[in-house]
Amino acid sequence: MTEVTLIGMGASAATLTQEGYAALRAARRVAGARRLLDALPPAVTADRVPAVRCADVLAALQGVEGPVAALYSGDTGFYSGADGLVELLRRQGIPFRVLPGLSSVQLLAARLGRPWQDWRLVSAHGVPYDPVQAVCGGRPVLFLTGTGEGSPRALCARLAAAGLAGLPVTVGENLACPGEKITQGTAGQLAETAFGPLAVLLAEAAPRAPRRAPGWPDEAFARADGIPMTKQAVRAQILAGLAVTPGDTAWDVGAGTGSVSIELAFANGGAPVYAVECLPEACALIRDNCRRHGAWNVRVVEGTAPEALEQLPAPDLVFVGGSRGRLAPILDRALAANPAVRLCISAIALETLAAAIAALTSRGLQAHVTQIAAAHAPGTGRLHLLRGENPVFLITAGK
Structure with a gap:
C-alpha cells in the first residue's frame, strides 16, 4: 500500500x-x-x-x-x-x-436553481437534532436525514408541533439516482408524507422578530388583567445574571405573560425554553406572545411546579418568577436535573427574598442579590415626572 x-x-x-x-x-x-x-x-x-x-x-x-x-x-x-x-x-x-x-447539498441546490452558500448545514442522520432550534437561526437549513426521528416526516412533524406548520420545506429523494424526486410543500403537509431513506430536507428560515439586545419594550408584549409581567429593566438583568449563551436549555417557572421566556428564546440561539405556568389563561397569553414574536422554541408547559418539571429535559439555567410558596422543591428538582444549573429567582417581598437566600444557602449555594429600582418619566405636558416601579430583588446562584 x-x-x-x-x-x-x-x-x-x-x-x-x-x-x-x-x-x-x-x-x-x-x-x-x-x-x-x-x-x-x-x-x-x-x-x-x-x-x-x-x-x-x-x-x-x-x-x-x-x-x-x-x-x-x-x-x-x-x-x-x-x-x-x-x-x-x-x-x-x-x-x-x-x-x-x-454533495447532496449541491445537487438539491442545483435542482432548485438556488445558491446554497447561505444555508445552514446539519445532520439528523442517526443523531438526535432539534429542527426548531435550527430554523430559528435566520437562515434556510439543509438537513441530512435518516430514518425514525431523523426522517423528513418526523422533522416536519416537530416543526408543525412548534407552530411552524406553514413553514415552506423541500425534500429531495434519490438525488442523481434512479427514482429522483423533489417534493415541495409546508412542514404540516410533509409531516403526513413518507419518504425513502436517501433523502435531504431543506427548511426555510422561520419568521422571527429581529434579534436585538435583551430588554424588549414592555409594549411589545400582549397583556391581560391579573397576569403579571416582568418589566424591561428587570428582564435585561435576569438574562445578564443567568449568563445566557447559545444552546442553553432554559426553564421559566411561573412564566406569566411569557416575556422572560421570549427573551430567553432569542438569547439562547433557538434552544428549547420551557415556559411553566399553572394558569390556563396565562398559558394562552404566552402562546399568543410567542406567535407575535416568532419564539417558536418556547414550549408552554401547563401545570404547577415542581410536578410540571418532572418530565422536562435537564436545564442549563432556570428562572423562577413565581413559585406559589414551593420554591424549595422547585430548586431541588432543578438541582437534581443538573447540579451545575444557573439559577435566578425574582422577589418583590422581603419575606420572599429571605426565603430565597435561605433556600439557596441550605443547598450549599452562594446567593448573590441584586436590587433593581427603575423609574420612568413618560412626559406629561411641560414636565417630566418620574414614576417608580416596585423594587425587585434578583437572587442568582450557580456556576
Missing part, C-alpha cells in the same frame, strides 16, 4: 469526478459501502471489499502492493466517514490524499 486515496463518489457513479474515476481505475483494491461498490463501472478493479467503519476500511486496504482507494458517498468533507479514516492514517503515518465529490 503506497498511498490511500479517499474518494467522494457523490450520489452515484454518474456523479464521480474525472479525477476520482481515474484514481479508482488506478487502485488495486477499493473499500467502501457495498451499495457504492456495486455501482462502480467494470473498468474499476474487481477487488472490492465491503467496509464502513474506519478501522475496517483501513484493515481491508492493508497488505496490498500499490495504490488503494476508500470510497464514500457524497462529499468527503460533508458529514463523511472520511474524516475518521484521515485521523487513523495520520496517526499511523500512512500517506493519503482526499478527492472531493458532489
